[in-house]
Amino acid sequence: MPTVVVEVMPKAELLDPQGKAVAGALSRLGRDRFTDVRIGKRFEVTVEGEVTDEVLAELRELGEELFSNAVIEDVVQVSVLDATPAR
Amino acid sequence: MRVGVVTFPGSLDDRDAQRAVRLAGAEPVALWHGDHDLQGVDAIVLPGGFSYGDYLRAGAIAARSPIMTEVVDAAGKGVPVLGICNGFQMLAEARLIPGAHTRNAHQQFIRRDQVLRVENAGTDWTSGFTEGQEITIPLKNADGRFVADAETVARIEGEGQVAFRYVGVNPNGSVDDIAGVSNARGNVVGLMPHPEHATEPGFGPDTPAAMASGVDGLTFFTSVIERALAK
DSSP states (O other), X not given: XXXXXXXEEEOTTSOOHHHHHHHHHXXXXXXXXXXXXXXXXXXXXXXXXXXXXXHHHHHHHHIIIIISOTTTEEEEEEEEEEOOOOO | OEEEEEEOTTXXXXXXXXXXXXXXXXXXXXXXXXXXXXXXXXXXXXXXXXXXXXXSSTXXXXXXXXXXXXXXXHHHTTOOEEEXXXXXXXXXXXXXXXXXXXXXXXXXXXXEXXXXXXXXXXXTTTTTSOTTOEEEEEXXXXXXXXXXXXXXXXXXXXXXXXXXXXXXXXXXXXGGGEEEEEOSSSSEEEESSOGGGSSSTTSSOOOSSSTTOOOXXXXXXXXXHHHHHHO
C-alpha cells in the first residue's frame, strides 16, 4: 500500500529547544561548520487505495488540523513515499 | 453545585481535583474521556497529567476525545471550565483559549512552589481574588512554555485575558511571563500551575506562617461556586 509522508516543522521564528540542545552537542563535538539544528516531525501515513490529489489534499488538511498546531508549527511537505502497490 | 472532573488515559491529578472540589464545598463528579455525557454538571475541570502519553503534542489527542466535543459545546454556552497544566494544554489544542504550549525553554521538567500575580479577578475561576494579589501554588511541567504570535499576545494583554503571570521566576520561558489565560467571556480559564495541590493545610506549599500550609488554590474552586450561587 502506498505511503504518504507529511512533514511538520516548528515555526521559524519560534525557539526550538530540542534543536538548540543538539546544536550545542555539535558544537561540543567540534563540528563547528554546522551552526544550527531544528527538529521537526515526519509522519508516514499508509493509504488504502490510490493516492489521488484528493487524498493528498485530505492529508494536507489533516496535517494542518491534527498533525501540527498552526500556532507553533507549519506543514512543510506532503509527498508520496512509495506509490508501488503491494503485490 | 456539581463540578465534573474529566479523567483521560494518563491523567494524574484528577483525584486531587475532585478532592479540591469537595474541600471547596461542591460535589465532584467523575467524568470519562470516552463518553459524550457531562452528567449535567455546573462546571468542568480538565486535570493535569500526561493524557495519551502527551504523544503528538501535549493535550493534542485528549482535545479530540469524545467528551471534549461536549466540553467545547458547554464552554460556548457559558459553563465554567478550568484547565490545569495538561488541561490548559487541552484548552489551547481545542481552541477554547488562544495560544499554544511548547517544551520549556530550558528543556527540563520543573517542579517548584510558584508565585503568581492575579491579573484578572473577573473570571469565573478568579473572582475570589483581588487584582494584583500574589498567590503561591505548585508548578510541575515539561511543556509549559506558553506561546502565541505577537498580535494575539497584544490582543489578550489588551482585553484582560491574561489571568495570571509568573512572579520572580519565569519557570518555562512563557511569553510575557504568562502563567494562565482565559477566553474572552471569562468562563474558560487555563493555567500551568496546580491550584488543586494548594487546597488543604498540611499538603500545600510552605508559607511564612507554617510548613505546607498554603491553600491559595482553594479560591479557584470557591470562586466558581460563589459565581454559580450568585446566578
